[in-house]
Structures are given as structure tokens and as C-alpha cells.
Amino acid sequence: MHQQTPFRHVIKVFLITLLLVLDGICTPVDAADQNAVVFANLFVDHPPEQDTTGRSKKLAQAVAMHQQRKPLVWTTDLATIQDLPELAKLEIVQETVNKRIAYINDTENIWQSPYDAYRTGGDCEDYAIAKLLLLKESAFPENNLRLITLAPDATHQFHHVFLLAKAQNMIYVLDSPNRTKNGELTILQEYTDAARPVIWAGWTGGFSSTSQPLGNIPPGRIKNKCFNGFLQGQRCLPSYRQYPAKEKLVRIAADLLIIHYGEPRLTPAEIERLRILRIYFYDPTPKNAESLTAYEVRMLSKLRK
Numbered sequence: 001m002h003q004q005t006p007f008r009h010v011i012k013v014f015l016i017t018l019l020l021v022l023d024g025i026c027t028p029v030d031a032a033d034q035n036a037v038v039f040a041n042l043f044v045d046h047p048p049e050q051d052t053t054g055r056s057k058k059l060a061q062a063v064a065m066h067q068q069r070k071p072l073v074w075t076t077d078l079a080t081i082q083d084l085p086e087l088a089k090l091e092i093v094q095e096t097v098n099k100r101i102a103y104i105n106d107t108e109n110i111w112q113s114p115y116d117a118y119r120t121g122g123d124c125e126d127y128a129i130a131k132l133l134l135l136k137e138s139a140f141p142e143n144n145l146r147l148i149t150l151a152p153d154a155t156h157q158f159h160h161v162f163l164l165a166k167a168q169n170m171i172y173v174l175d176s177p178n179r180t181k182n183g184e185l186t187i188l189q190e191y192t193d194a195a196r197p198v199i200w201a202g203w204t205g206g207f208s209s210t211s212q213p214l215g216n217i218p219p220g221r222i223k224n225k226c227f228n229g230f231l232q233g234q235r236c237l238p239s240y241r242q243y244p245a246k247e248k249l250v251r252i253a254a255d256l257l258i259i260h261y262g263e264p265r266l267t268p269a270e271i272e273r274l275r276i277l278r279i280y281f282y283d284p285t286p287k288n289a290e291s292l293t294a295y296e297v298r299m300l301s302k303l304r305k
Contacts, residue, residue, distance in 0.1 A: 035171045035188065038215055042146050042164070042201040044208040051207050055149060055200050058111035062129050063204070065113035073100065074114065074134075081138045086167040089140055090174065094185045097130045098177040103282050124176045125161040131174050132163050132203070140165070142203065148214065149200040150193060160193065164201075164214075177282075188215050 048056035077096050081089045100114075104121035114133060117126035128147055136142055144166040152158055163174040171188040179193075188194060194215035201208045280288040281300050289297050 035166070035169065038188065039144075039146070039164070039166050039171055041210070041212070042148070042198065042208050043143075044206060046206050046208060048202070048204075048207060051200075051202070051209075053200055053209070055111075056202050056207050058125075059129065059147065059202060060204070062111045062113045063133065066115065066133055069113070069115045071100070071115050071118040073118070077134060078137055081134070084138075086140060087172075089135060089138055090165055090167055090172055091185050093131050093134050093138075094174045097127055097134065101127055101130065103176065103178060124179070127176045128161050128163040128174070135163075135165065142205075146201050146203060148198055150196040150214065151199045151211075153196050156193070156196070159199075160196075164188075191215070 048060060051057070077100075080096075081092045084092065101117050102121040104123060106123040106126075109125075111129060112120075112122050112126045114126075114130040116122075117130060125147075132145055132147055135145060146164045148162055148164050150160045150162075160179070162176065162179070165172050165174060173186045173188060173191045175186065175191075191214070195213050197211045198214050199209060199211070201210075276288075276291055277296065277300065280292055280297070284301065292300075
């Protein structure tokens with residue numbers, strides 16, 4: 001029998017090793033393993049003072065202000081979740097903070113403490129900060145919390161901030177009330193913005209910065225046959241880009257799925273109607289419901305749950 005030369009033997013070993021490596025790469029991993037990789041990649045040891053984006057400084061200032069003054073309801077809310085299991089804490093905190101803060105469009109991008117946000121309203125980063133601090137003070141593991149900033153993309157031309165939390169080997173997204181289905185807690189695999197790049201992730205121990213997506217594109221969210229929107233099941237979610245920038249009220253309408261893709265530009269009357277609907281959605285008082293129909297009140301209440 002012809003004996004292999006050492007060189008051919010080396011090549012053979014290399015090819016076998018390469019096939020084994022490729023087989024390992026192509027082997028599917030379960031959700032828990034994917035979650036572990038995603039979450040681990042967001043935690044690095046860059047000290048806050050090296051953050052040139054200014055986000056770490058803003059977060060530190062909000063935390064410091066919180067230590068000086070807290071909302072009157074803070075102690076009550078904290079007592080409610082203190083002894084709950086981790087997943088239950090996430091669910092209650094998501095619901096509680098989303099109700100405590102009235103949404104406002106903060107063009108100056110100020111990161112507020114819960115005390116200020118509870119009094120005057122806030123936007124995405126204010127919801128995230130309040131949830132982060134409420135969970136931290138309820139003894140939820142700090143190492144399993146991360147404040148995330150997503151980069152703008154073709155659909156959403158603005159940065160977006162939310163809280164990421166790990167519990168029971170799963171990753172959960174605690175987002176603003178107008179960014180998730182009925183404002184509910186969302187697992188990462190079902191988070192529709194997971195394909196947007198993470199440009200900053202931080203907490204008091206440090207921050208990370210990456211251009212990589214938060215996760216894989218979830219099933220059913222395919223950017224095709226929908227032109228400016230995203231296909232989710234049989235529903236085409238609208239892209240904000242199809243409307244003039246001045247019609248900012250369209251954002252809440254799109255998030256509530258009031259507006260459908262392909263509809264014509266909003267009329268002044270429709271814009272005014274959306275303004276009234278938006279006010280009641282975030283502040284469902286009898287006074288704000290005076291000009292609404294029973295059907296509108298019922299639908300908005302259902303969306304809020």
C-alpha cells in the first residue's frame with residue numbers, strides 16, 4: 001500500500017478539523033445559548049469615563065439625582081415587588097413604570113430621574129432608567145440588567161433606549177408603552193427591533209459599544225413585499241418615513257396600529273383626532289375621554305392592557 005507523505009497527512013488532518021469546526025458552526029443552538037451569547041457580548045469592562053457618547057455620564061447623573069429625591073409612590077411600588085420571583089418583578093415593573101410616566105416627545109434628549117419623569121412625563125430613556133432603578137432596589141441582580149441604545153435605521157430615524165433583563169435563562173425587553181404589543185414584557189426573540197444595531201449598552205460598572213444587531217431578525221418580520229414597512233404575519237406595519245416629519249402624531253398612531261400602510265397623507269382633521277386619542281391613551285381620565293366614542297375608549301383601553 002502506498003504510504004502517505006507527511007505533507008499529505010497534514011493536509012488531511014487540516015481538512016478533517018475544518019469539517020468538524022464547520023459542523024459545529026452549522027449546528028443549531030437553542031434559545032438559551034443564543035441568549036447567553038447576546039447578553040455576554042453586551043457586558044465589557046470599558047469604564048464610564050471612556051464613554052465619548054456622553055450616555056454614561058447622563059445615566060450617572062440621573063442615578064445621583066434619584067438618590068437625593070424619589071417619587072412619593074416609589075416606596076409603595078418597591079414594597080409591591082420586593083419579595084416576588086424575578087420574572088414576576090420584571091412583569092410588574094414593566095407595567096407599573098409604563099403607567100407612572102406620561103409619554104412626551106423629548107427633543108432635548110434629557111435623561112431624567114424617576115422623580116422628574118413621574119411629575120412631568122418622559123420618553124424612552126426615562127422609562128428605562130426608572131425600570132432599571134426600581135429593579136435594582138428590589139434586589140434584582142444588577143449583572144442581569146443592561147440599558148440599551150439602538151441606532152437609527154431606515155424605518156426609525158431616531159435613537160431608542162430600553163432596558164434588557166435576564167431571568168430564568170431568557171432575555172426580556174422592557175420597553176416604552178408605545179413600543180411593544182399592549183406595553184407588555186417581550187422576550188428578545190419576539191422583539192421587532194432586535195435587528196437594529198446596539199451602539200451603547202451600560203450600567204454603573206461600565207459600558208459597551210458595538211455596531212452589531214441586538215439579535216437575529218425575528219421570524220415573520222421580513223422586509224419584502226411591504227416596500228416602506230415591515231411584514232409581520234399578514235399585517236404590514238407602517239414605516240414612519242412615508243409621512244411628513246412634522247406629523248409626529250403619526251408615530252403613536254402607527255405604534256397602536258391605527259394607521260395602515262398605504263393610507264394617504266393625514267388630513268388636519270385626522271391629525272387633530274389622533275392628538276385627542278394620544279392624550280387619552282397615556283392619560284385615561286374621564287375628562288380626556290369626553291370627546292371620544294365608546295368604541296374608541298374601549299379599543300384604546302384594550303391596547304393599553
